[in-house]
Amino acid sequence: NAGVTQTPKFQVLKTGQSMTLQCAQDMNHNSMYWYRQDPGMGLRLIYYSASEGTTDKGEVPNGYNVSRLNKREFSLRLESAAPSQTSVYFCASRRERDQYGYTFGSGTRLTVV
Amino acid sequence: SQKIEQNSEALNIQEGKTATLTCNYTNYSPAYLQWYRQDPGRGPVFLLLIRENEKEKRKERLKVTFDTTLKQSLFHITASQPADSATYLCALGTNAGKSTFGDGTTLTVKP
Numbered sequence: 001n002a003g004v005t006q007t008p009k010f011q012v013l014k015t016g017q018s019m020t021l022q023c024a025q026d027m028n029h030n031s032m033y034w035y036r037q038d039p040g041m042g043l044r045l046i047y048y049s050a051s052e053g054t055t056d057k058g059e060v061p062n063g064y065n066v067s068r069l070n071k072r073e074f075s076l077r078l079e080s081a082a083p084s085q086t087s088v089y090f091c092a093s094r095r096e097r098d099q100y101g102y103t104f105g106s107g108t109r110l111t112v113v
Numbered sequence: 114s115q116k117i118e119q120n121s122e123a124l125n126i127q128e129g130k131t132a133t134l135t136c137n138y139t140n141y142s143p144a145y146l147q148w149y150r151q152d153p154g155r156g157p158v159f160l161l162l163i164r165e166n167e168k169e170k171r172k173e174r175l176k177v178t179f180d181t182t183l184k185q186s187l188f189h190i191t192a193s194q195p196a197d198s199a200t201y202l203c204a205l206g207t208n209a210g211k212s213t214f215g216d217g218t219t220l221t222v223k224p
Contacts, residue, residue: 004156031210042117042202042214043157050210058211090156101147101159102212 002026006091006105013081013112021076021108023091031094032074033102034058034066036087043090049074081112115141117215119203125221132190134218136203139184143205146179146186147212151200160201161188193222 004025013019025032030051035043035058045058047066055066063085065077074093078085088109092102120135136146145164149157163170163179163186170177176189190197200219206212 035214040122040216042216043204045211045213048211059213092156101149101162102157103159104156106156107154 004091004093004103004105006089006108008108009106010109011111013078013110015082015112017081018077018079019081020078021089021091021110022073023075023105024073025091025093025103026072027093027095027103028071029093029095029103030071031096032068033092033094034064034074034076035090035092036060037090037107038087046076046089078110081110083112086110086112115139115213117141117203117205117213119201119215119218121218122216123219123221125223126193128194128222128224130193132193132197132220132222134188134201134203134220136186136188136215137184138205141184141205141213142207143181144208145206146177147204147206148175148177148186148188149202149204149214151202151217157202190220193220195222195224198222 007022033048034046049055049068052071088107091105116139118137147162148160151157161177174191178187200217202217204212204214
């Protein structure tokens with residue numbers, strides 16, 4: 001099925017460990033996004049990529065890095081995980097920069113202990 | 114600072130009634146506004162987008178209004194069903210390509 005695929009679905013890290021969250025979309029969308037969602041809160045933008053080869057910081061970029069590997073793939077890296085990064089991470093894509101809704105993946109539930 | 118408020122954390126209504134959810138914002142000039150549905154453990158699903166120069170948009174049992182003077186959007190679900198129970202998120206977008214989400218309202222439709 002067409003859409004946004006995120007891996008892994010669940011992950012437990014120890015403080016200080018690193019990991020990369022993977023995201024791929026097969027809809028030929030130009031823009032891709034990484035959001036985090038904490039309990040009872042809305043989605044907060046971490047990083048986004050308006051097109052292949054470009055990335056920009058969102059609202060909460062500290063502690064994260066991203067790579068837009070190609071048009072399909074946009075990865076999120078935690079270099080040294082902290083308990084404050086315990087959250088559900090959603091990747092999303094959109095056909096154009098503006099005026100269209102996002103297509104979200106099913107999320108990665110990350111726990112940092 | 115920019116702020117988005119969705120009317121209440123939870124809304125309970127009886128099946129068959131119209132559910133009305135509110136999204137208010139301050140210190141923001143959105144080019145468009147979106148509504149999403151999110152079920153527990155799932156990613157949000159896009160429902161409707163309304164642009165700043167549009168007053169109302171409909172899709173099946175859903176209706177969205179957008180009043181840029183009041184800085185408010187209303188989201189209506191008519192003839193509500195238990196299957197409509199979910200969390201609904203509003204999101205404001207600018208021409209810079211980013212969207213800011215509200216915290217959501219959890220709707221429960223009782224049979």
